[in-house]
Amino acid sequence: MHTNMQKQAPLLQNEQKRICLTFDDGPDLQYTPKILDILDAYGVRSSFFCIGSQVTKFPHVLRRMVRDGHIVANHSWSHPYLTKESASSVRMQLEQTSDIIEEIVGLRPRLFRPPYGDIDDTVSAQVHSLGYDIVLWDVDSVDWSGISGPNILANVLPPLQADSILLHHCAGNVRGTVDALPYLIEVAHAMGYEFVTVDALMGNSAYQLEQR
Template sequence: MHNDAKSHRDTPPGIRALATSERVLALTFDDGPDTEFTPSVLDILQRYGISATFFCLGVQVAANWSVAKRIVVAGHQIANHTWSHPHASDVTVSELLREVENTTDTIEEATGERPRWFRPPYGELGAEQGRAIADAGYEVVLWTVDSLDWLGITGPQIVANVVPALENGAILLHHSAGNVAGTVDALPYLIEVCLRLGYRFVRLDEAM
């Protein structure tokens, strides 16, 4: 759906990895929930008994309440990715805060959970915007390893992007909506490889 893989050159301060030397990884999924790919991702995670963090768009939650609810009921962490996925440079501080707070309110209404984790679309956030987000009580989370799945690439290509870059405490960026059939294809194999390498998966709030 969206390119969250912009270079970190212009990105804000934020959590880019788990503060641990343990062999753990955090799977994260942006841009959902939808009714096409998010349920398949949830099915795969359930099959392997793995928890993940979903950075959801408010507009998607509003359209797909039952899937958002399923994320939480299944034991995953739900987090904020704005309402409509704007570029930071296209919105004012007050507009961004409104996007974030509307999304949080909608997530809470749909799931009973009020998220405190926030991932800015495209990894972009102005300095003043970042201060306002922090003042509003949110932790900004970016990523360590970008799967590039938003490009619509195949499962094997996604695996090739992720596995060589694995490290202790890595936050893995994937998407659960958009042109991401490759993610659904890659996920079982990727999980199995990580498990064979001795990694375990955690939600962000389990490691921070």
């Protein structure tokens, strides 16, 4: 499930089929660099929804994401269920994360993914009032559960369609994603898909234009 987007009209024969790889919960030192290496090898640009507390630990990995041409976005400070948080806590989760990202790479994210996809009308209104666009997904790899590469591919490839946003993770027990990613990219390319960043798919800026 993803918001702020509408499905496009049926594709004509020669139209591009665009999809987005997204990675949550990083950066880390175990799997994020391996994923960045694979993306670089295939010339694929992706979108990383980063946790603020992780960014403070591994700022050099965040810098590499930007240097390699990827989008860095906001995934909260400590990955809570936002619908259980107060309004002030929701604001802190978003703004503290964007503050540290901006401090490190000079870019303030405009795109936000709620942890667990946990969102309701109240939280959504708060998020939008702070100037963020919410990005969810429609294809879930379920890689966070520690499943193998073949199982990840079985979750991702059958439901793939134009304008899909794929949910993966770049931290945690996600060895399966590292194993599956090269094959996923190759098969998607063979199926005629082009990988783009989320902002390109949405037709909107990935960053807030007015830096604070």
